Amino acid sequence: MPKFMIIPREQPKGLTASPAEMEKILQKYMAWTANLAKAGKLDHGNKLKDGQGRVVGVFGGEKGPKVTVTDGPHMESKEIMGGYWVLNAADYNEAQALVMDCPHLQFGTLEIRQVDEM
Amino acid sequence: MTGTHPLSPPQDVDRVVDGLFRRASGRLVSSLTRRLGAHHMDLAQECVQDALAQALHTWPYGGVPGEPEAWLYRVAVNRAIDALRRDNLGRAKLSDPTMIEELAHGQGHSPVVDDELAMMFMCCHPDIPPPHRVALTLKTVGGLSVDEIAAAFLIDPQTLAQRLVRAKRQIRDQQLVLDVPEPSQLPARLESLLDAIYLLFNEGYSAHSGDQLIKSDLCDEAIRLVRLLVADHRTNRPEVRALLALMLFHAAREASRTSIDGSLLLLAEQDRSLWNPELTAEAFRMFEQSMTGPKTPYHIEAAIASVHAASPSFPQTNWARIRELYDELLEFKPTPVIAMNRAIAVGHDAGPQAGLAALQVLARDPHLARYHLLPAAQAAFSVAIGAQTQAIAFYRLALELAPSAPDKRLLEAKLAAYREG
Numbered sequence: 456m457p458k459f460m461i462i463p464r465e466q467p468k469g470l471t472a473s474p475a476e477m478e479k480i481l482q483k484y485m486a487w488t489a490n491l492a493k494a495g496k497l498d499h500g501n502k503l504k505d506g507q508g509r510v511v512g513v514f515g516g517e518k519g520p521k522v523t524v525t526d527g528p529h530m531e532s533k534e535i536m537g538g539y540w541v542l543n544a545a546d547y548n549e550a551q552a553l554v555m556d557c558p559h560l561q562f563g564t565l566e567i568r569q570v571d572e573m
Numbered sequence: 574m575t576g577t578h579p580l581s582p583p584q585d586v587d588r589v590v591d592g593l594f595r596r597a598s599g600r601l602v603s604s605l606t607r608r609l610g611a612h613h614m615d616l617a618q619e620c621v622q623d624a625l626a627q628a629l630h631t632w633p634y635g636g637v638p639g640e641p642e643a644w645l646y647r648v649a650v651n652r653a654i655d656a657l658r659r660d661n662l663g664r665a666k667l668s669d670p671t672m673i674e675e676l677a678h679g680q681g682h683s684p685v686v687d688d689e690l691a692m693m694f695m696c697c698h699p700d701i702p703p704p705h706r707v708a709l710t711l712k713t714v715g716g717l718s719v720d721e722i723a724a725a726f727l728i729d730p731q732t733l734a735q736r737l738v739r740a741k742r743q744i745r746d747q748q749l750v751l752d753v754p755e756p757s758q759l760p761a762r763l764e765s766l767l768d769a770i771y772l773l774f775n776e777g778y779s780a781h782s783g784d785q786l787i788k789s790d791l792c793d794e795a796i797r798l799v800r801l802l803v804a805d806h807r808t809n810r811p812e813v814r815a816l817l818a819l820m821l822f823h824a825a826r827e828a829s830r831t832s833i834d835g836s837l838l839l840l841a842e843q844d845r846s847l848w849n850p851e852l853t854a855e856a857f858r859m860f861e862q863s864m865t866g867p868k869t870p871y872h873i874e875a876a877i878a879s880v881h882a883a884s885p886s887f888p889q890t891n892w893a894r895i896r897e898l899y900d901e902l903l904e905f906k907p908t909p910v911i912a913m914n915r916a917i918a919v920g921h922d923a924g925p926q927a928g929l930a931a932l933q934v935l936a937r938d939p940h941l942a943r944y945h946l947l948p949a950a951q952a953a954f955s956v957a958i959g960a961q962t963q964a965i966a967f968y969r970l971a972l973e974l975a976p977s978a979p980d981k982r983l984l985e986a987k988l989a990a991y992r993e994g
Binding site for chain 1: 592593594595597598622625626628629630631632633634635636637716717718720721
């Protein structure tokens with residue numbers, strides 16, 4: 456069965472919510488993945504390593520373009536990805552239907568990309 | 574501290590036990606504050622909050638770690654180390670480098686109950702005013718947010734935030750230490766701690782409006798804190814057991830206090846079959862075990878609650894005994910509200926005329942002038958002697974003074990039923 460990568464953008468707000476509120480949100484996510492797993496639709500998920508990462512880019516300097524490496528992405532950034540899921544679905548339509556009730560949609564967007572298995 | 578924890582598969586939802594975040598937050602803040610020093614309490618809170626956010630941002634993808642609380646603590650400690658090192662780089666050395674190194678190498682790690690006890694004692698130091706004690710304890714050990722505490726106490730969140738700032742400043746200025754007090758100081762320190770927990774329980778139990786869920790959280794939290802004290806040999810003292818007994822007697826009645834439509838029911842109307850038998854049994858056991866020391870107001874209040882718990886119905890209550898107990902309680906705490914409760918007991922014991930006479934005297938007390946339960950009691954006794962006009966007038970006065978919607982509904986229902994009957 457084709458696999459679809461689900462890439463979440465933005466994050467639930469954590470800094471102002473109370474522990475109980477954060478737990479409620481977390482439980483919604485966990486219930487959602489549990490349901491997908493039960494239905495055989497969740498291939499796997501991965502969390503990304505905390506507080507680490509590099510951003511590599513080529514930037515123009517005085518003496519011409521140069522490869523620059525910076526630390527990051529930083530945890531403070533709301534754009535940072537905490538992880539991703541890979542779902543089993545027949546096609547984009549099914550993949551889309553599967554994420555329609557994802558609690559993440561309360562906070563940000565989900566990008567769906569089919570894995571090209573050659 | 575490095576090292577990875579095996580991640581459970583994402584479908585393992587049961588690991589996120591109910592209340593883990595709130596409970597863990599209290600323990601972690603206590604432990605981290607103890608490692609960093611009381612003056613770093615704010616930093617400890619920020620780091621724990623960050624760790625919870627980090628869990629929220631990553632657990633949905635990788636699953637709940639095998640030891641969630643240890644995971645959270647490690648993240649919080651790492652945040653603290655980063656922040657302290659940054660501070661030490663930026664300005665003059667603020668923190669002891671040895672302390673940072675110890676933290677970094679995981680010495681003295683893993684949160685323990687003792688940290689929570691120590692935090693409770695510090696937050697409830699006798700020099701801190703009682704309302705501030707309660708707010709600080711709920712924020713630190715209780716894991717509640719400013720908004721949640723403010724909602725429960727029906728006060729403005731900003732006012733509450735200021736209380737917290739003042740209490741924390743006091744901790745810094747007086748250099749209060751995060752420790753369970755020495756045996757010689759323990760009884761006095763315990764008294765101010767129990768005061769705060771009692772206040773916390775009352776707030777949760779009182780019928781003022783506010784978010785009901787948070788209200789019952791307050792009661793649960795108060796009971797949890799006293800249980801911690803009972804579980805530790807240093808603090809397992811008679812007055813602590815009496816307070817736990819008192820709270821358990823009340824908690825056992827929780828389900829019977831409201832009717833199906835959510836309105837309040839008086840003790841006389843409660844369905845006693847709904848009282849929780851396990852909690853009542855535990856309350857009686859605890860009460861018995863509290864008799865080993867000098868009598869305190871908690872003992873007397875627990876005794877009053879035990880008389881109610883032991884009687885099969887409202888009319889069969891041993892009112893003479895309750896009246897005696899209120900007399901005794903008045904000697905400890907001569908407050909207008911206790912005097913009023915005593916007068917009500919007199920009415921049930923010696924008849925409605927005697928009750929009305931006793932309440933009449935108290936009605937002149939300016940402290941009770943705006944207390945709706947006084948005219949409500951006067952109305953009930955007036956009904957009993959058939960003084961219709963007087964009863965309606967008292968009900969109207971009570972309605973006017975009632976502080977919350979549930980209180981008003983209760984009185985309106987009483988008044989309507991009386992007029993129809």
